[in-house]
Amino acid sequence: MQSLRMGVAGCGLIGRRHVDVVRTSPGCLLVGIADPDPAVAGLAGSIGVPHYQSVAELIAAERPDAMVVATPTQHHLADALACAEAGIHVLVEKPLADSHQASWAIVEAARKAGIVALVGHHRRYYPAVREARRILAEGGIGRLVGATVVWVTLKSDDYFVPDWRRAPGAGPLMNNLVHEVDLLRFICGEITEVTTRASNAVRGFAVEDSAAVVLGFANGALATALISDTAVSPWSFEMATGESLQVAYTGENTMRFMGTEGSLEFPNLVFWRARDGGRCDWHGAPASSRVKARFIDVYVEQIRHFGAVIRGEETPVASVEDGARSLDVTRAIVASAQRGEPVRLATPQ
Numbered sequence: 001m002q003s004l005r006m007g008v009a010g011c012g013l014i015g016r017r018h019v020d021v022v023r024t025s026p027g028c029l030l031v032g033i034a035d036p037d038p039a040v041a042g043l044a045g046s047i048g049v050p051h052y053q054s055v056a057e058l059i060a061a062e063r064p065d066a067m068v069v070a071t072p073t074q075h076h077l078a079d080a081l082a083c084a085e086a087g088i089h090v091l092v093e094k095p096l097a098d099s100h101q102a103s104w105a106i107v108e109a110a111r112k113a114g115i116v117a118l119v120g121h122h123r124r125y126y127p128a129v130r131e132a133r134r135i136l137a138e139g140g141i142g143r144l145v146g147a148t149v150v151w152v153t154l155k156s157d158d159y160f161v162p163d164w165r166r167a168p169g170a171g172p173l174m175n176n177l178v179h180e181v182d183l184l185r186f187i188c189g190e191i192t193e194v195t196t197r198a199s200n201a202v203r204g205f206a207v208e209d210s211a212a213v214v215l216g217f218a219n220g221a222l223a224t225a226l227i228s229d230t231a232v233s234p235w236s237f238e239m240a241t242g243e244s245l246q247v248a249y250t251g252e253n254t255m256r257f258m259g260t261e262g263s264l265e266f267p268n269l270v271f272w273r274a275r276d277g278g279r280c281d282w283h284g285a286p287a288s289s290r291v292k293a294r295f296i297d298v299y300v301e302q303i304r305h306f307g308a309v310i311r312g313e314e315t316p317v318a319s320v321e322d323g324a325r326s327l328d329v330t331r332a333i334v335a336s337a338q339r340g341e342p343v344r345l346a347t348p349q
């Protein structure tokens with residue numbers, strides 16, 4: 001198998017993780033990194049790869065097969081378009097872009113160019129996420145009735161030092177709930193209506209600190225999500241999985257899926273069904289069992305999958321269409337909070 005020649009643009013917090021993963025992944029060859037920050041030249045020197053100021057410079061000099069774009073979100077459109085115009089496959093970090101127009105422009109450019117274009121919704125690669133999706137799709141809990149999501153944590157004071165983190169658009173709805181929205185869409189199906197009530201009562205910043213959201217799915221199921229960055233709790237995806245070095249691990253379940261024949265707690269995959277496999281109404285308690293799923297480095301799996309899609313061996317798990325749609329739903333959740341009314345979303349064709 002010939003190695004894929006890959007570049008990474010944007011070598012900050014998450015871009016450095018991609019640099020490490022691309023360098024060490026079988027079947028990948030890191031051919032250059034792009035970042036205007038002079039400190040990145042030192043990184044390039046230390047790992048022995050060329051350093052460029054921009055995606056355009058890297059593409060012109062190296063003609064890579066594929067790029068990872070981990071630049072600030074407002075640069076994603078320009079960087080993804082540069083890749084599409086050069087016919088280079090691209091993995092764009094999430095959120096896909098900073099507006100509806102920009103994200104769908106990326107989708108359209110990728111389609112026209114015929115390139116593989118993925119979005120960095122890395123949580124889709126957890127085996128527990130794939131298993132939950134499989135169990136629901138195979139009718140393991142019967143017909144899906146609803147789901148509950150909790151993402152509640154107390155962000156530390158230093159997080160709010162930069163002014164922009166206290167401004168509208170930078171709160172837990174756009175920053176954190178976008179991940180839960182993408183997982184709900186992946187596991188349960190398309191979201192068609194949202195209603196939000198947001199609050200800034202505790203911190204008093206211009207941006208929300210907490211919100212309660214009701215979500216309606218095309219298949220008739222409902223979900224509720226409580227999100228807050230100002231309460232002490234063991235229930236957030238990061239705490240459940242230990243995926244972030246900055247966030248403590250609790251291992252507690254944060255999502256519950258409920259159907260006509262059973263329920264599933266996530267991410268530990270506790271499966272509740274009738275004891276004898278028959279019907280279980282409220283006269284009898286359901287029995288629980290665990291479905292095993294390994295916790296893996298999903299950034300490694302994401303790059304492996306990117307390569308496999310490029311070679312035509314796998315179909316995309318997280319396409320740029322998914323990124324654009326999850327962003328649209330999240331923006332609708334914010335709009336509902338602002339307008340004080342439900343927001344409907346058209347069902348994608």
Ligand SMILES: NC(=O)c1ccc[n+]([C@@H]2O[C@H](COP(=O)([O-])OP(=O)(O)OC[C@H]3O[C@@H](n4cnc5c(N)ncnc54)[C@H](O)[C@@H]3O)[C@@H](O)[C@H]2O)c1
Pocket residue numbers: 009010011012013014015034035036037053054055070071072073075093094095120121122
């Ligand atoms: N999937 C995840 O787990 C995850 C985690 C964190 C961030 N992100 C996303 O990744 C993106 C980057 O976030 P971050 O936290 O790494 O930001 P960051 O500020 O730490 O890093 C961004 C880097 O991009 C560089 N840069 C700026 N303009 C550039 C350009 N035109 N070309 C090349 N490089 C440029 C900056 O110098 C900086 O080094 C954002 O979209 C963010 O939402 C995803």
